[in-house]
Amino acid sequence: xxxxxxxxxxxxxxxxxxxxxxxxxxxxxxxxxxxxxxxxxxxxxxxxxxxxxxxxxxxxxxxxxxxxxxxxxxxxxxxxxxxxxxxxxxxxxxxxxxxxxxxxxxxxxxxxxxxxxxxxxxxxxxxxxxxxxxxxxxxxxxxxxxxxxxxxxxxxxxxxxxxxxxxxxxxxxxxxxxxxxxxxxxxxxxxxxxxxxxxxxxxxxxxxxxxxxxxxxxxxxxxxxxxxxxxxxxxxxxxxxxxxxxxxxxxxxxxxxxxxxxxxxxxxxxxxxxxxxxxxx
Amino acid sequence: xxxxxxxxxxxxxxxxxxxxxxxxxxxxxxxxxxxxxxxxxxxxxxxxxxxxxxxxxxxxxxxxxxxxxxxxxxxxxxxxxxxxxxxxxxxxxxxxxxxxxxxxxxxxxxxxxxxxxxxxxxxxxxxxxxxxxxxxxxxxxxxxxxxxxxxxxxxxxxxxxxxxxxxxxxxxxxxxxxxxxxxxxxxxxxxxxxxxxxxxxxxxxxxxxxxxxxxxxxxxxxxxxxxxxxxxxxxxxxxxxxxxxxxxxx
Numbered sequence: 403x404x405x406x407x408x409x410x411x412x413x414x415x416x417x418x419x420x421x422x423x424x425x426x427x428x429x430x431x432x433x434x435x436x437x438x439x440x441x442x443x444x445x446x447x448x449x450x451x452x453x454x455x456x457x458x459x460x461x462x463x464x465x466x467x468x469x470x471x472x473x474x475x476x477x478x479x480x481x482x483x484x485x486x487x488x489x490x491x492x493x494x495x496x497x498x499x500x501x502x503x504x505x506x507x508x509x510x511x512x513x514x515x516x517x518x519x520x521x522x523x524x525x526x527x528x529x530x531x532x533x534x535x536x537x538x539x540x541x542x543x544x545x546x547x548x549x550x551x552x553x554x555x556x557x558x559x560x561x562x563x564x565x566x567x568x569x570x571x572x573x574x575x576x577x578x579x580x581x582x583x584x585x586x587x588x589x590x591x592x593x594x595x596x597x598x599x600x601x602x603x604x605x606x607x608x609x610x611x612x613x614x615x616x617x618x619x620x621x622x623x624x625x626x627x628x629x630x631x632x633x634x635x636x637x638x639x640x641x642x643x644x645x646x647x648x649x650x651x652x653x654x655x656x657x658x659x660x661x662x663x664x665x666x667x668x669x670x671x672x673x674x675x676x677x678x679x680x681x682x683x
Numbered sequence: 684x685x686x687x688x689x690x691x692x693x694x695x696x697x698x699x700x701x702x703x704x705x706x707x708x709x710x711x712x713x714x715x716x717x718x719x720x721x722x723x724x725x726x727x728x729x730x731x732x733x734x735x736x737x738x739x740x741x742x743x744x745x746x747x748x749x750x751x752x753x754x755x756x757x758x759x760x761x762x763x764x765x766x767x768x769x770x771x772x773x774x775x776x777x778x779x780x781x782x783x784x785x786x787x788x789x790x791x792x793x794x795x796x797x798x799x800x801x802x803x804x805x806x807x808x809x810x811x812x813x814x815x816x817x818x819x820x821x822x823x824x825x826x827x828x829x830x831x832x833x834x835x836x837x838x839x840x841x842x843x844x845x846x847x848x849x850x851x852x853x854x855x856x857x858x859x860x861x862x863x864x865x866x867x868x869x870x871x872x873x874x875x876x877x878x879x880x881x882x883x884x885x886x887x888x889x890x891x892x893x894x895x896x897x898x899x900x901x902x903x904x905x906x907x908x909x910x911x912x913x914x915x916x917x918x919x920x921x922x923x924x925x926x927x928x929x930x931x932x933x
Binding site: 444445447563566567569570571573574575576577578579580617618621624625626627629630 | 733736737738754755756758761763764766767768769770773774777778779802828
């Protein structure tokens, strides 16, 4: 994927014009949407749902190839079918069952791998699907990522109070006039969209990491829901920077490099906090 | 004014699958009155409150609410995820916009003004219940629905909590619907008791309900237990007692 030889200044500048800038922009867009969505999903204990949709996305990729449409449409279709079915069985008071999610997750992954294996060999780079291929972001990818992110941010802005209220207590929210079922369903559909666009950058197996790890770091300092969103955006940004840099210089795969950076930042933060406030639990 | 009916429930029935949970329940909620639902575990108390405040809609029967009835609700369990940073003040502003003065007033009324800046997950059970009681009073509610507001609160805190609920009713002139496991503790603050065990066993003034044979059949043992708890409490605290509270309010 990457040339191991250190490129000279001039060649590097050409590359910057090209794929590296696209990768950086795609990463920035992803961070902008992963921060608020990640916080909401952690608050509502939905992080595992993104993992499920990610794993099952492999099935979507396979279906996309089989039907000869872009993989992202296959992924989106599978994710939407899953969230529609889940929202039918999920009543007001029941959180999603871990067992159900685990079954969907691994059946989707296994089925997807078999499906991809059945197809003529060189059509697909399975590794890129599983772990992301940020540096191969095309202008088309960038456009769909940008448009989806704008849509998601608008929905978040419009319904933020309701999303936060539902995260605290569905019962209070419902009794005080918020249409909890609608908000919840909207959240599910938004997660399906998010997974479809994040797949390109992070790979299906690592999407949940980008939603959970910067959020966990941010929680250590935050005193309000909004503060947590902003701080996790900063952590996401730092992880993205470190990940892309190491990917470029050491030739690590981008998705895993971003995840390792995010975890390193979390551990570093914990260590610093322990030094500053030794009584931290 | 004092007798304005805010909510009229007629023949409310509710089943889950084949299991009948509520069987033809009828009652009225009136302004400035406290209605207490008592009944054993599984009697349908929470189900009934959830029907009143709109959480459950697939019941049979009819509920007439007065136009634009504003409800404040304190659920039986609120579990705030530790991963969510949330101050008490923000919890009060969860579903509506309130001024600083309104927040201050609501917290002071429930005697928890000092908790305003605290994080919700650091509160004790008793503090959280007081804060949740305060938030039900924001936005001028016509009806406050309190599902076991004293679960997890110690006995002296429990007595004070019921006194506070009585004071809120007096100040806000709202109707209160209260779920309790213990009639004796709430008796002095209650205008109407609904004794529930799937059907309405009996209803009316607390004094008459506590003598009703169906009530005694359901609660005979528990009543003597609660009196024992009461005596114990009285031994140790002299300033706050249920009985003195009762006389204050008559």
